[in-house]
Amino acid sequence: MSEDPPRKRMVRPPSAGSDEARGKPARLKTAKQRTASSQAWLERQINDPFAARARAHGYRSRAAYKLTEIDDRFRLLKPGAKVIDLGVAPGGWTQVAIERGVKDIAAVDLLPVDPLPPAHILQMDFTDPACGPRLIELLGGPPDLVLSDMAPNTVGHKQTDHLRIIGLIEIAVEFARSVLKPGGAFVAKAFQGGEVGDLLADLKKDFAQVRNVKPKASRQDSSETYIVATGFKGRTPSAPPA
Known part of the structure; x- marks a missing residue:
């Protein structure tokens, strides 16, 4: 009767994907x-x-760790807070908000997103003028925090793509300014470039602190950063018509 062939032994035990146990890139x-x-x-x-x-962990995207790190530093997600999540798909940021005790969340994306109760998720174009009022209606009042992980579809031309990104951030900024409660906060994905500096300077007019943050979960070879603006000073009353 022939002997069974010798079994191959593993070089190291399974490690659940820890950084220390990773070998050569697959x-x-x-x-x-x-x-x-x-x-x-x-x-x-x-x-x-x-x-x-x-x-x-069960997060829908690695982007969840970007918000986790930002929130660990700035303490933005609090039980009782009202939050709007722009560009929610696939849902990682809303998952983090729920995990940290937020129950009032309204979110929007062009793409369909599987339900994440108790969040209200709207499939709609954020640039549609009807979208903002609908989000506030779903949220039941003005937000304490506006999150934006939005990014436009790229065309492959670096300068054009960058300008499109800045344009989308500017729309998100104007929305945040129009709806945030005094003392509220705004977080948005951005990309390094000259226009971002101008955007930070503009935000400082309406927020007590404005930071440009690169979480560890953002790939080091990426120009991606996050704008974190806290301490919203409140909307400036419109001047009466002359």
């Missing part, structure tokens, strides 16, 4: 029907410790 064996950019993105996701942690 590479996909096949790239059939994938572009070079999508292949690179998939390999980055496979080897990304934050993506692995998000899957293990």
Whole structure:
């Protein structure tokens, strides 16, 4: 009777994807029907410790850790707070808000998003003039915090894409200014560039503190940053017509 072949032993025990236990970066064996950019993105996701942690924790995206780090520093998500989440898909930021005790959340995205009770999720274009009032209606009043992880679809031209991003942030800023409670806060994804400096300076007119933050969960090779504005001073009354 022949002997069974010897079993191969693992070099190290399973590690649940911890940073310390990661070996050489994994590479996909096949790239059939994938572009070079999508292949690179998939390999980055496979080897990304934050993506692995998000899957293990049940977060819908690694972006959850960006908000977690921002909130650990600035303490924005509080039980009883009213929060609006712009660009919610796939839902990681709203998950963090709920996890930290926020029960009043209204969110919007162009894409469909699976329910995240008790959040009210609206599938709509945020730039539609009807969207803002609808969010406030769903929230039941003005927010204490406006979050924006929105980013426009890119066209592949660096300067054009950057200007489109800045334009979207400016729309989010004007919305936050029009709806926030005094003392409220605004957080928005941005990308490094000259226009961001102008945007920070403009925000300082209406917020007590304005910071440009790069969470550890933002990839180091990315120009992505986050604007964190706290201590909203309140809306300036409109001047009466002459």
